[in-house]
Amino acid sequence: MHSDGHAHRITLASSDQTFVCEPGDVMLRSALRTGIAFPYECNVGACGNCKFELIEGDVEVVWPEAPGWTAKDRERRRYLGCQSAPRGDCTIKMRPSAHYAPKHAPRRVSGTLTERRAITHDIEEFRFTLSDNMPFEPGQYALLTLPGVEGQRAYSMSNIDEGIVEPRELHFQVRRVPNGRGTGVLFDTLDIGMRIDIDGPYGMAYLRRDVKRDILCIAGGSGLAPMISIARGVAAEPALDGVKLHFLYGGRTPRDVCGRDMLEALPGWAERLHFQAAVSDVAPDSETVWDGHVGFVHTVAETLFGEKLRDMEIYFAGPPAMGAAIQRALIALKVPFEQVHFDQFY
Ligand SMILES: Cc1cc2nc3c(=O)[nH]c(=O)nc-3n(C[C@H](O)[C@H](O)[C@H](O)COP(=O)(O)OP(=O)(O)OC[C@H]3O[C@@H](n4cnc5c(N)ncnc54)[C@H](O)[C@@H]3O)c2cc1C
Ligand code: FES
Structure with missing residues (x-):
């Protein structure tokens, strides 16, 4: 993915606002890292909420079979932000929406698997210790890069970020999916002590701390x-x-x-x-x-x-x-x- 080893500058056509997409990153996530409110939901090519129009420049489509990317999108030079890496500087058309302004800028860290335990016959909890801090809100998710698996998989954290606890941990509760590639690796290949890349936090379904309703x-x-x-x-x-x-x-x-x-x-x-x-x-x-x-x-x-x-x-x-x-x-x-x-x- 995006292997020319260079960072590229992306300009938003509507506002002249710009952000930098680092090597190995995609449009959506690099925008969110800069604090730009780029609309999205799943981050894994499925929902289609992260579409943008390419006005100038060239992009590499990381996962061309992504279910959220249609033939009509291709004709209209519309791409999925979560599945596109720039091949040079680009200008794109995308309407930022304040709802998506990240509460915590997502970061790329690494996580070492330290513990796992069964919750039910097909759900297990996986605990990772992080190389670096990754603040998040209750209800958010992170993207895990699993060895030998194309793309990333989204998993929600089950713990909360207690702010002062070191080392930082993320806990995930994952259901094994029959013939699933990501869950296959998580359940059968990933051993205690192994390190993976984790990117987060993402997601808008986080706890609204200022709302007092039941x-x-x-x-x-x-x-x-x-x-x-x-x-x-x-x-x-x-x-x-x-x-x-x-x-x-x-x-x-x-x-x-x-x-x-x-x-x-x-x-x-x-x-x-x-x-x-x-x-x-x-x-x-x-x-x-x-x-x-x-x-x-x-x-x-x-x-x-x-x-x-x-x-x-x-x-x-x-x-x-x-x-x-x-x-x-x-x-x-x-x-x-x-x-x-x-x-x-x-
Ligand atoms: C926001 C969100 C939060 C989630 N939280 C949890 C959770 O807490 N617990 C849980 O058990 N599950 C969760 N899931 C589901 C999880 O992400 C996986 O879809 C599920 O574990 C099946 O993965 P798999 O690889 O085993 O199955 P597969 O069928 O191999 O893969 C399915 C998923 O991988 C993506 N994918 C497949 N191929 C590629 C590729 N080449 N490049 C990029 N992406 C690809 C698909 O879009 C799909 O999301 C969540 C999903 C989302 C979107
Ligand atoms: S965020 Fe769902 S397809 Fe990109």
């Missing part, structure tokens, strides 16, 4: 980590002392359910932090007795909270199908859009 966190499957980070962030934030947090975890069967022990360990558990779980499979696995909710998380959330959802701050994370169902339910209930925060897991 909170609902909905996590489906692999969406556990960012919601745990938000819950930990709420428990640690004095400004949110009076805020109640309801955590709803959705799995397919009872053996998928997790997260309760992490909430129980927090100050405020059972008083202002509450956990409930739902499974969607009506034939639970025989090993576990199930006395929780049955159904998809969006319907369970509707049953539990109904119109109260309009007065809550809602965070969710998980597979795109779950995200779409939750969004439809919240729109039908007229929950104001500004109270809903998510980054979809493509």
Whole structure:
């Protein structure tokens, strides 16, 4: 990727604002590192939110098969910011949007795998110690470069940045994806002591510390980590002392359910932090007795909270199908859009 070894200057056509893209970096991330509010979501070529128009210059497309890049985009010289590296100085057209102004400029650091532990039959926690500080907000994610895997993989942090703790650590909770290349390497190849490149933080679904509404966190499957980070962030934030947090975890069967022990360990558990779980499979696995909710998380959330959802701050994370169902339910209930925060897991 972008291997000419030179930094290139990128100019925004609308404003004459410029930023430098260093060797090995892409348009989107180098803009965010400079503090430019470049719209994006997934960072892995899937959502298509990071498109820009190339006015002048040449770019290398890092992943031409990226699902977010269409034939029409190619015709119109539109590229994905997260998958394009400049081949020289460029001028691009992109409309910055204040919503995307980075709270912490993303940085490239390295992380050494120090610990891993099983959470469920297919989710494990991986802990990395960082070479350098990487401040982040609860709910954000980082990009991991895994040995032998093309591109990067996005994983949300489950811990919080406590500011004073050294060495800095990032904890990820990853669901093994059958035949997945990145998760294959994480689960089967990466040994304790191995070092990888980590780039972050990214993501807009971070804890809004200035909003005093009660909170609902909905996590489906692999969406556990960012919601745990938000819950930990709420428990640690004095400004949110009076805020109640309801955590709803959705799995397919009872053996998928997790997260309760992490909430129980927090100050405020059972008083202002509450956990409930739902499974969607009506034939639970025989090993576990199930006395929780049955159904998809969006319907369970509707049953539990109904119109109260309009007065809550809602965070969710998980597979795109779950995200779409939750969004439809919240729109039908007229929950104001500004109270809903998510980054979809493509
Ligand atoms: C914002 C965000 C946060 C996420 N957080 C978590 C989390 O906390 N826990 C969790 O378990 N999962 C999380 N995911 C999903 C995770 O990033 C992976 O998609 C998942 O682990 C499957 O990866 P895989 O390599 O095993 O599967 P694969 O099917 O091999 O790869 C799928 C992913 O890799 C990208 N990709 C594939 N090929 C390339 C390439 N050549 N270049 C660049 N990208 C490529 C795809 O866009 C897709 O995102 C998150 C995803 C996003 C977008
Ligand atoms: S496709 Fe680039 S941010 Fe999603």
